[in-house]
Amino acid sequence: MLTRMVTDKLAEYSYNAALAGLHYSLSAQVLQSSLTVAVQGYNHKLPLLTQTILEALAGFKGGEEDSELFRRLHDRLLKDYANDLLAQPYQLAMAATAHLLVVPYSTRDKLEAARTLTPSLLRSFLPRLLHQCRLEALVYGNATEAQAMALFERTRTALKRPTPLPAPVLRGLGWRVVSLEEGEEVHYRAACENPEEPNHGVQVSYQLGPQSVPLSTRLDLLVLLLKDEAFNELRTKQQLGYIVFCAASGANRHILSLSFLIQTVKDPSIALAAIDAFLDYARTYLRGMSAEDYAANVSALVDAKLEKPKNYAEQGNRYWNEIGKGAYLFDRAELEAAEAKTISKEELIEFLGACVGRREGG
Template sequence: MVTKEYQNLKFQLPYQQAMYYCSLLLEDHSWPWMEELEVLPHLKAEDLSRFAPLMLSRAFLECYTAGNIERNEAECMIQHIEDVFFKDADPICQPLFPSQHLTNRVVKLERGLNYFYAKEGLNPSDENSALVHYIQVHRDDFALNVKLQLFALISKQPTFHQLRSVEQLGYITVLMQRNDSGIRGVQFIIQSAVKGPGHIDLRVEAFLKMFESKFYEMTYDEFKKNVNALIDMKLEKHKNLREESRFFCREISDGTLKFDRREAEIGALRQLKQQELIDFFNEHIKVGAPRKKTLSVRVYGSRHLSDYTSDKSDTVQPHSIQVDDIFRFRRSQPLYGSFKGVFGQVKL
C-alpha cells in the first residue's frame, strides 16, 4: 500500500510537482520521494522491529493541549507522559543530546539573483505545464509580515484578472503567501496547457511591471481600505478548535512561538504608512530591485517538451542562475538560522 502511494505521486498535477520541487530546493531537511520509493522494496519486518527501540532510545517531547481542560490537568498529563518516558524504573528512553535536536533550516537565496529550476513532468500523458515563481522576502518579523500580507491582498485580484481572465494563461492561477519555517515570501502558481513555463515566467514579470504603476497610483483612501480589510480578517475569531489548534501548533513546529501574532500584527498595521508599503515593494518585489530574490520552478508537460529543450539551452542571463542539481545547490547555499531553540522551552 505504501509503495503504491509513492508510485502514484508521479500522477500529481504539474503545479503540485512544481511546489514539491520548490520545497525540495528550499528546505534543508527534506528528501525526495523517489529515494524513499527505492528503499521500500528492501524493508523487512525485522527491520521495523529493530528500528522501534532505536527510535525510542532517545526522544524529545513537544506537547500542546487544547479544549475543555484546566491548566493543572494538562500539566499533570504531560508530567505523567514524561515520567513514563524518562523517569520510570525501566524508562523507555533517554533525553536527546543537545546536538541531536532537530532544526528547521531554509536556503537563503542571494540578493539580486534569479534562480531557475526546470524539470519534465512526471506524467508523460499530462499536457499541462506549471510554474511556481517564488519571491523570498524576509525572516519572520511583524512589521515586514504585514507589508507582505498587504501586498498579497492588494495584488491577488489583479493577478487573477490579468493572467487568468485577460491573458488566459491557465485555469489554475494563484498568488499566495509562502511561509517556510518562518521564512516569508510570495509565490505565483500557474498551470497551463496553452503556454510553456518559460513564457509564463516572462508574463509574471510583465505583470509586476504593469502593476507597479497601479501600485504607486493607489490613493490614500484605497490604502486605508485595504489596511482595514486586513485588520478585519485578523480580528475574526477561529471558527473551531481545530483551526485554533492549527495556529498554535504551527507556531510550535516552526519555533517562532509568537502566540500573540494577531494582536502584534494588527498593531503594526495600524502604524503602517503608505510610503513604507511602497518602499517595501521597491526593495523586495519590484522587477530589477537590487535586493530582490526569486526562484522560478518550471515543470514542462508533454505539449511543451520542445520548450524545455530550448529553454535549457538558452544563454543564462546576467544575475540569473540555472539550477541543475537540487542537492548540490542546497549544499552550496547559506541557510537562515532556525527558530527552533531560540527562545528556549516555553510553557503555555
C-alpha cells in the first residue's frame, strides 16, 4: 500500500522525468522481505531522480490531504488480493508451495490484514520500516566508482540511515526456508476459491539444497534434457492438460528444487501418479540418449550461459539477481559454463536419482 501511494503521489513528477528519458519503479519484494527502488535513464540526472523518490518515500505523511487517495488505492488493493485468490489453479499451486516453504502468510492472510489497514496504521508503519532497513545498492553503466559511492551516500542521507553494513553481514536477510529432511514428504491440498473452476493445479517439488555452482549447473542441465520430454509425455501423449512445466525453482532464490507443475481437469491423484511414473521413465530416457545428443545439449547450455547480454538493463538484472540471492557471484555464468562441460551423462543420471530419492535398482 505504501509503494502504491508514494508512486501515485510522484506521478506528475515521474511523467515529466519519463519524457526526458528517466524511469523508475518502487516495489515490494515479498520473498526477500525488501523494498526495491530501480532507476534508469540518462546518468547525469539519475542522482536527482533517485534522491527525489527516496525523499518522497521517507517523507511520506499520509495525512488528511491524502484520505481520498488512500480510499481509492485501498479499494484497488483489496480487489487485487481478491482477484489473486481467483487466479488460475497452477498459479495458486505455486503460491501455496511458496507459502508452505517460505512465506509465513497466504494471500488470504494478506487480504484479511488489508481490510484492517488505516491511514494511521500506514503512517506508523513507515518509521519502523526505515529503522529496520539495511541498504544494498548496484550502480551499473556510465558511472565511475566515485559517482556510484556519491549516489549511495545521497540514498543513505535521504533515508536517514547510519553507516552501511558490509555485504557479508547482509547475507541471509529475508525469510528462511523450511528444510525437508531426506525422504520426508509433505502433501497439501486446498479447495479452489472459485467453485466454477473445472481445473486443478498440481505442483511437485523436490528440494535439493542451498544454491552452488555444481548443484545449479546440474539442475539446469537436467531440466534442459527433461522439459521437452516431460511436455511430450504428460501433455501430448497423456493429455493431462495444456499447462505442463518441468523447471528449476528456488525458494527465496537460494534453496533449489526440481519442480513439476500441471494444470488439469483430471483428479490431482492422476497427475501425481503421472509425474511419479515420468521420473521412473526419465532415467531410461536419459540412458537411451546418444552421446552426440547429450553433447549437443551440454553445448546448448554452455552457449546459453555465455550469451552476451543484449543491453545494460539485462546485464544489470543479472548482477542484481546475485545481490538478491545474497551470493554475490558475479561471474556465475562463466563458472557454470565451465562446470557444465565436466558433467557426464552417467553422473547426471545419478544426480536425477538423488534429486527424487530414486537410486539405480530402487
